[in-house]
Amino acid sequence: MAEIKDPENTIVMETTKGKVVIELMPDVAPAHVARIKELSREGFYDNVVFHRVIDGFMAQTGDPTGTGTGGSDKPDLEAEFSNVSHARGTCSMARTQNPNSANSQFFICFEDAPWLNKQYSIWGQVIEGMDNVDKIKRGEPVRDPDSIVSMRVAADL
Secondary structure, eight states: OOOOSOGGGEEEEEETTEEEEEEEOTTTOHHHHHHHHHHHHTTTTTTOBOOEEETTTEEEEOOTTSSSSOOOSSOOBOOOOOSOOOOTTEEEEOOOSSTTOBSSOEEEESSOOGGGTTTSOEEEEEEEOHHHHHTSOOBSSOSSOOBEEEEEEGGGO
8 A cells, every 4th residue: 555645646546447546746747736636626537437548558538528539628738848757657648739738638657658758747656556557448449448436636535
């Protein structure tokens, strides 16, 4: 069991495959961390599917339509690219070709993905439950996809 050092900057995500604990990085991407916490507190991510899951790469979620084209009703975020590397367990925002288009969709890396470095805004790191992330059904789109059951800020639990 991972030690939660800062409950206000930790996400507890219950998925159909089990619990995933994510340590947030407010020092790296403050606006993106604020958005993830805001949407989590609103229950936005509850019952949202993992719509795009590529073996050896990443699992993507955060689209309430489940199609990969949706987002929240909040404005898109300015990019917060950093020197943090996309490694196994990294949580990063999905976006369109426009670097300032991240909104609610995000992905969790299954493996290191250095080609994404400095092109996507990293906001967290899985500290517990990567074994559960590894169990998420693969596909583009996924047939009968796994989903986020609930996603909460640890301080609120």
